[in-house]
Each structure stands twice: as C-alpha cells, then as structure tokens.
Amino acid sequence: MKAAVAVALLTAFAWFLLRAESQAAVALLLGVGVVAGVLAPRLRMGGGSERLAHGLAFAALLVLAALLREDDFSLLLIARILIVIVACLGLNVQFGYAGVVNFAGASFFGVGGYTAAVLSRSTGMPHLLVLVAGGAAAGLIGTLLLLPVLRTRGHYAALVTIAFALLLRTFLEVNDTLGGPQGLKLPELRVGPLRFNEPVGLGAFEGSFYLRYVALALLVLVLAFAVVQRLERSFAGIALDAVRLDETAAASFGLDVAWWKIAAFTLGNFVTGVAGALSAFMIGFIAPNNYNFAESLIFVSILLLGGIGNPWGLSLATAIVVLLPEKLQVIQEYRFLLFAAMVILILLFRPAGLLPRPMRRLGQVR
Amino acid sequence: MSASLVAQYVMNGAMLGMMYALVAVGFTLFFGVLDVIQFAHGDVVAAGAFAGLLAWAGLSAAGVTSPALLLVAVLLAAALATALLGALVGRFIVLPIKGAPQLNVLLVTLMAGTVLREAIRLFYPGGSQPQRFPALLPSSGWNFGAFHLRLDNVILLAAGALMIVGTHLFITRTRLGLAIRAVAQDEETARTMGIDFRRVVLVTFALGSVLAAFAGVMDGLYYNEVFFGMGLLLGVIGFAAAILGGLGNLYGAIVGGFLFAALQTVGAVALPFASAYKDVFAFGVVIVLMAIRPTGLIGERVSERV
Numbered sequence: 001m002k003a004a005v006a007v008a009l010l011t012a013f014a015w016f017l018l019r020a021e022s023q024a025a026v027a028l029l030l031g032v033g034v035v036a037g038v039l040a041p042r043l044r045m046g047g048g049s050e051r052l053a054h055g056l057a058f059a060a061l062l063v064l065a066a067l068l069r070e071d072d073f074s075l076l077l078i079a080r081i082l083i084v085i086v087a088c089l090g091l092n093v094q095f096g097y098a099g100v101v102n103f104a105g106a107s108f109f110g111v112g113g114y115t116a117a118v119l120s121r122s123t124g125m126p127h128l129l130v131l132v133a134g135g136a137a138a139g140l141i142g143t144l145l146l147l148p149v150l151r152t153r154g155h156y157a158a159l160v161t162i163a164f165a166l167l168l169r170t171f172l173e174v175n176d177t178l179g180g181p182q183g184l185k186l187p188e189l190r191v192g193p194l195r196f197n198e199p200v201g202l203g204a205f206e207g208s209f210y211l212r213y214v215a216l217a218l219l220v221l222v223l224a225f226a227v228v229q230r231l232e233r234s235f236a237g238i239a240l241d242a243v244r245l246d247e248t249a250a251a252s253f254g255l256d257v258a259w260w261k262i263a264a265f266t267l268g269n270f271v272t273g274v275a276g277a278l279s280a281f282m283i284g285f286i287a288p289n290n291y292n293f294a295e296s297l298i299f300v301s302i303l304l305l306g307g308i309g310n311p312w313g314l315s316l317a318t319a320i321v322v323l324l325p326e327k328l329q330v331i332q333e334y335r336f337l338l339f340a341a342m343v344i345l346i347l348l349f350r351p352a353g354l355l356p357r358p359m360r361r362l363g364q365v366r
Numbered sequence: 367m368s369a370s371l372v373a374q375y376v377m378n379g380a381m382l383g384m385m386y387a388l389v390a391v392g393f394t395l396f397f398g399v400l401d402v403i404q405f406a407h408g409d410v411v412a413a414g415a416f417a418g419l420l421a422w423a424g425l426s427a428a429g430v431t432s433p434a435l436l437l438v439a440v441l442l443a444a445a446l447a448t449a450l451l452g453a454l455v456g457r458f459i460v461l462p463i464k465g466a467p468q469l470n471v472l473l474v475t476l477m478a479g480t481v482l483r484e485a486i487r488l489f490y491p492g493g494s495q496p497q498r499f500p501a502l503l504p505s506s507g508w509n510f511g512a513f514h515l516r517l518d519n520v521i522l523l524a525a526g527a528l529m530i531v532g533t534h535l536f537i538t539r540t541r542l543g544l545a546i547r548a549v550a551q552d553e554e555t556a557r558t559m560g561i562d563f564r565r566v567v568l569v570t571f572a573l574g575s576v577l578a579a580f581a582g583v584m585d586g587l588y589y590n591e592v593f594f595g596m597g598l599l600l601g602v603i604g605f606a607a608a609i610l611g612g613l614g615n616l617y618g619a620i621v622g623g624f625l626f627a628a629l630q631t632v633g634a635v636a637l638p639f640a641s642a643y644k645d646v647f648a649f650g651v652v653i654v655l656m657a658i659r660p661t662g663l664i665g666e667r668v669s670e671r672v
Contacts, residue, residue: 101469103476148657154468155403156609160656162602167649174642293598297480300473334488340480347474348462 007056009036011064014319017327018064018074026327037354058222065214069200069207076210076282077326082217083279085318086224088302089311090271093228095300096309096357097237098264099244100149101158104165105299108138108269110172110291112276117184117286127189131220131277138273139266149265150258165293172288183287186280191216196281213282220278224271228311231267233360240264241360294336301343307353316354370513379631380624381519381588384526387623388581389604390611391533392574394619396456397608398550399570400464402471406455406479407578408601410448413482414579415499415592416490417447422500437502444579451482452575453568461567479597486594496593499586522584529580530620533573537616546570550614599645606652610659626651 013033020026061078068074087109094100102108112134119130148160173181189196196216200207231237242250243260251257280286302321306313325335346353389411396404421443422436430436459478463470487493503518537543548556549566557563581600586592607626611618626648633647 095469101472145653148653148660151660152656155405155472156656156660158403158405158472159602159605159609160653163606163649163652163656166599166602167646167653170645170649171643174646294480297476301477304473334484337481337484337488340477340484343477344459344474344481347466347470347477348459351463351466351470 003052003056006040007053007060011060014064015067017323018068018071018077020327023329030324030328054225058218061214061218065211066207069205069211072208072210075208075214077323079210079213079217079282080279081319081322082214082221083275083282084299084302084322085315086217086221086275086278087272088299088306088314088318089221089224089228090268090273090275091299091303092268092309092311092314093231093240093264093271094268095303097232097240097244098261099240100261100265100268101154101161102265102268103158103161103293103296103300104145104168105272106291106293106295107165107168108142108272109276109279109295109299110168110286110288111138111141112273113280113286113291114172114178114184115273116277116280117186118178120187120281121184126191127281128191131274131281134277134280135270135272135274138276139270142266142269146262146265150261162293165296169288169292172291179287181288183285183289185285188284189213189216189281197284213278217278217282220274224274225311227271232309236260236263237360298336298339301339304343305346305353307356309357310353310355313353313355313357368512370511373510373513373515375631375635377515377519379627380523381584381627382630383624383627384523385581385584385588385600385623386603386607386626387620388526388529388577388584389600390607390619390623391530391616392578393605393608394611394614394616395546395570395574396460397613398616399546399553399567400456400460402460402464403475403605404455404460404571404574405472405475405601405605406459406482407574408599408604409479409482409486409597410451410455410575411578411582411585411600411604412486412592412594412597413451413582414444414448414575415582415586415596416486416493416497416594417579418444418583418586419497419499419592420490422502426500433502433504436500440502441580441583444583445576448575448579448582449572452571452578456568456571457564460571461564479601483594483597490594493594496591499590499592501587501590503587518587522587526580526584529577533577534616536573542566542569602652603648606655610655 013029013036017026017029017033020029061082065075065078068078087105090108091102091105094102115134115137116130119125119133120127125133145160145164149157152160172178178184194212196212197209199209200211231240239250239255239260242253242255243257247257250260298321302314302317305321306315306317321339325332331338389407392407392410393403396402396407418440421439425436425439430439455475455478459474460471463474490497501518503521505516505518507514507516507518509515537546545556545561545566546569548559548561549563549570553563556566581604582592582596585596585600603626604623607622608619609622610625611620611622629651630644630648633651634644637643637647
C-alpha cells in the first residue's frame, strides 16, 4: 500500500515537473523534490516486494505517457531518460559488478548509433535487427580493447578507455564516409507495418508519435533491466562480485577472472550499443559531437550519483541528470560544470551515492 | 626524403616531445609522492596557458609593448596560477580521498579537470573558440638549405631543457627535494623522520603544475593558438608518456615524452593516410602499447601481495 502511494506521488510529481512552464514553478517543484528526497528515507519505504515495485513503476510510466500523450517535448524527454538508463545499465555491469572501468560509454553508445545509421541507410535489414546489430557492433569493437583492458587495471585501464574515447571521436570527425563533423541522417524507424514518425491514433485515443518511441524504449528498458537484475542475482553476479572485490581470491577459488571480465565488458557494451542505436533512430540524426568524452563522463557521473551497482539508483540519477538541465534552462549551458562539481562533492562526502547498492538478499530469489 | 625535410620533422618532434615530457614529469611526480594519478593535470596545462594569455591581454591593454616584459609576465602569471591550482587540487581534492578506491580518486580528478575545462570555456571571454596566442619570441631564424631553423623554437627547446634540468637539481640537491624523494620511497618512514607530509605533497603538486604551465605556454607560443580542450589531449598523451617511462620514474617520463612524440611524427610521415588521422594514430599507439607493456616500457615489476 505504502509503495503504491509513493509511486502515485512520484508520478504526480513527474507530471507536474514535465508540464511546468515557468522557471519559478520548476524551481519550486525541484525544491519540493529535494525536501521529499531528504525525508523519504525516514519513512522506511524499503522492504516491500520487488515484483510489486517493478509493476508499479511500469504502470506509472504508462500512465504518465498517456497523460502527456500530446506533449512532444515531454515524451521525448521520457524516452531519452529511458534510453540513457539502458545505456547506464550496460556500464553498470562493467563498473558495478565486474569492476572493469570504462570511460568510453558514450563512444560505445555512438558505435551503436553509427551502426544503426549505416545499416538502415544502405541495407534493407529490418529495423529491430538493426538495433541488435548496433549492440553487436559495440560489443565487437569493444573486443579490440579487451587485451589492454584485461592486462591493465585501475588508472592504466582508465587510460586505455579514455584514449579510445578520444580516438573514436577524432576518427568520426575526420572520416568522410561517416559524414565527418556533419554526421548522418537516419531514415524513419519501422517495425513491420508500424511507422514510428506518424501520429498515434487508436480510435478515440490520439497522441504524439513519440509515444511509440517511449513504448519501444520502455520495452528495451524492461528487457535490459530484467537481464541485469537476473544477472546480479544469479551465480554470475556472485562470480562478478568476487572478481571485482578481490581478483586473487576469486582466481584461487577457481573463477576464470579474465573470462568473467570479458563477459561483463562485452555484455555491457552490447547493452549500451543497443541504447545508442535506439537513440539515433529517435533523434533521426547523429554527429560526432553527441559522443564526446564529456558525455562519457556524464554516464559515469550517473552511475556514481545513483550508487554504483544499483539499477534503481542509476534510474533515479538518470532522471535527475537528464531532466534538470532541460527544465531549468538557466543551467543548460553550465551542465557539464555543475555535474562535474556535483560528482566531486558526492565522492568527497557521500561516496556510496544516492541509493547505495543494497546487500544481496539471496533468500528471496524465487 | 630530403635532408631538410627530415630536419624539419625532427624539429617538430623535438618540440612536441619537450611539451609531452614536461607534462609527463608532472604526472610522475604526483604518482611518486601520493600513488595517485592526477587526471586534472592536463587541464591545469590549459589553465596555465589561459592565465598567461590573460596576463598578456591585461598588460597589452595597459600599454605595455615590450615583448620581453610581456613574456616574463605571461610566464609568471601562468606559473603562479597553476602552482596555486595544483596545490588546491592536491589539498582539497586528492588528499582528502587518498585512501579511497582507485576509481574514486581517478573520477574525482577527472571531474576536477572537467570543472577547469568548462570554467575556461564558459568564463574566459570567447573561451569556447580557439584563442590566438601572441608571438612573443623573435621570429628570425637561420636557413640551412631548404630547412628553416626558427629562433623561437630553439629558445623554447632550450628553456624546456632548462626547466627539466632545474627540476632534476631541485629533486636531487635540495632538502625539500630530498623530502620529496623520501616520501615517494616510503611515506610512513618519511613521516616518522619528521617530514611534513602534507607540505611535501603540496610543494610537489605546485612544482609539477608549474612545469605544466610552461608546457601550456610553450604550446601556445608554438601553435599561436590555445583552446579550452587542449588539456584533454595533452593530459592523455602526457599520462601515456609517463606510463611508457614507468610511473614514478622522473627520467622515464622524459624519455617517454620524446618517444611518444617520435612515434607520432613517424606515424604522421610514414603512414599512407591523411595527416587528419594523426591523433587517431597517436591514441591507437597508446592502446596498443598498453596491451603489450601494461606497466610501461621501463615499467615497474608488479607482483600481487596477498
């Protein structure tokens, strides 16, 4: 019951925030949100059934999308949040579970996007397959980094991924067949007879074409969320935790450390790549500028802000990080500066993030 | 290839190598005393260049025209600004989380670098565009056949070499340098010997950052242009050079810097594709080298202690 009320309140809050026009209203709502966020832990909301929470969150998103059905911009924002959550879920497998650092998140997101653009422009491949291909390409390109990433750790591994992020960005910018700095346009996303860029009309129910993107992004998110959570609860999650916490101990217990790292790195890049492909279709246009190092840092900030390893935490953090600069126009220009400062403060004063990853409750797995 | 062209490339490589070496020495100094990577170092380089530019703009507006005076002012402003920045980063960002997981230290310094980079972009007038850097050195030179040796490049190289020799002397011949070496070797023993650990760390951060400032000004004088994002590139290359030479090894970092510049120059000349791919090649080399020698060419031997 408590959970239902909380989700209803959150949905109402999201609706007000997305509909708020004036900056004063946005600021007021954000103030309310901060106060609620500070008070929430005292109400002891946790402990409910996780399955119920999943269902409620899903229903809340559908209700929110239905309420906002004619508001293009709000729907675009919702879809964008859902997609970024998917991308960060991929990074979460790498950072949060296996402890493999990847500072090139936006690059793998971009590999997915560019793959989608090239495939949808030059082949007749069904677009759902193109999304998967975007993920596969990201996973494949990630294997190029496997050797250096496996052989190094800590700051050395970070350097490898940072170098890759800068390399890919420069490569996209100077490569003419991929559109150079101007980038590429993508055709309309089609799934079977569905054309994604036409308004939705089901009898009396009419709405923006972004509803379809929200639905597809939600579908992808549910899949990714399920995979990541199942992974964490399974023997694989325990193995990954062991690898992250102590490689030597994990190896001496017979775990193949390299194999688990490869699996986590590739799976993470795949998920991030799929998100990138979907994002490219939705925006209809890609350019190297969308995939620079600063964006990669934003992805990592989201993980840290949410609490590394906690999918719910990163979902909340994504909503904050994506919505804040869009609704509070004053900070749009300063967003990289503000997020960087925010991450510094979090690391100095609350290194576990907003929603730290809870202890594994194996007894409850059914 | 004609001899004059070779000479030209060697000169370009030497200039790049000197800049990389100066940045790499900073990384290696910080790693020596604190065992951390200060990823904001590259952006401190950019901040130094912009501080110098600001000093130039201010004095020019005040009517100072003597290039020598302006140059001294530019260098002083850059050195002061970066020494302060470096010490601040060390004091308020790196020292408080010294014992935290490596990832956290990495992130916090990366983010500090982002703050610096964005601050330049947003608050320096016109900072989002590349800024013209004034030519403060004499532009004369000597001709050797088709090869034109520019005096300003020679001065920059000599000054860079002097900076490095000065750092070497400071580290090996002064009491403070001795303290730095002691802390690098064994922090706890150094503390019990009465060395003020915090002071040594701050001095090291200031010293490394001043070298960075010089690299930044050198970059500006060489390319006649500075850009808010220049630190990212210089930082990654400088760090790669420090790793190539073995982190914590001062002379390794210098060798690493020149080695990296040589690779980049050879790559730009020898490879068939356009020079637009120069940076792609450079970063590709970083990745490949890390795969082959994960702890650098002269690298530390790491064995796991359980």
